[in-house]
Amino acid sequence: IELFCVDKAVVSTQSTGMAESMCINGSRCLDWAVTSGLVRSIEEVDSVASSVHSTDGIMFPGAITDSFVGLPDNPNSAHQVRAILEAHVFKSKLLVDSLADFYGPPNRIVADGGASKSNFILSNLAKLSNVNVLRCNFVEGSLMGAFLMAGLGIGWWESFEDIPDTLEFQMFPQNDDDSGDILKSFNQWSKVNKALS
16 A cells, blocks of 8 residues: 555645555465455455454464464454454554654545555554545556656646646545554554564
8 A cells, every 4th residue: 555645735735755555465365365265356355354343363463474363273264354454554554653753643644556445444544543544546646646746847737736637535534433443453463563573
């Protein structure tokens, strides 16, 4: 999930950060979830993860490659799928926090890239980060933003106002009242990652 893509409304008035949070192990595990029968297709991952309220203690920490922690003898596949998606959320949250240390807290997160197709990931990132998350309508919105900025740089356009509006966004609002469970899971996941690092 690329967390910040160029947004001319922001760039023209203040600095914009751009970073990418990759969860390669999570992507590989989602492919494994399909081939092993946890889910029938990538398209149903969100609905399967949302069908349970928690991971029931199962975690997919980033410190270990392709491994679950807290896996019972007969795990529920929905809990495993949720743990993989939560790992995407948590790694993105760590990136947001790292950028905030240098540049101050973001006033919004603009997401694009493959993982941004997941409503589960974006809504939980908004809850956990306490910032509105916007999904770009173009999967490679960061690429488009870089292209538009390069065009401005070489003189295709004279100012930001001349750049065509090519990107649209769907908002996932922050929700302080509903962040307790995901925050608790994030804190547990962080402790496990720290212990395994």
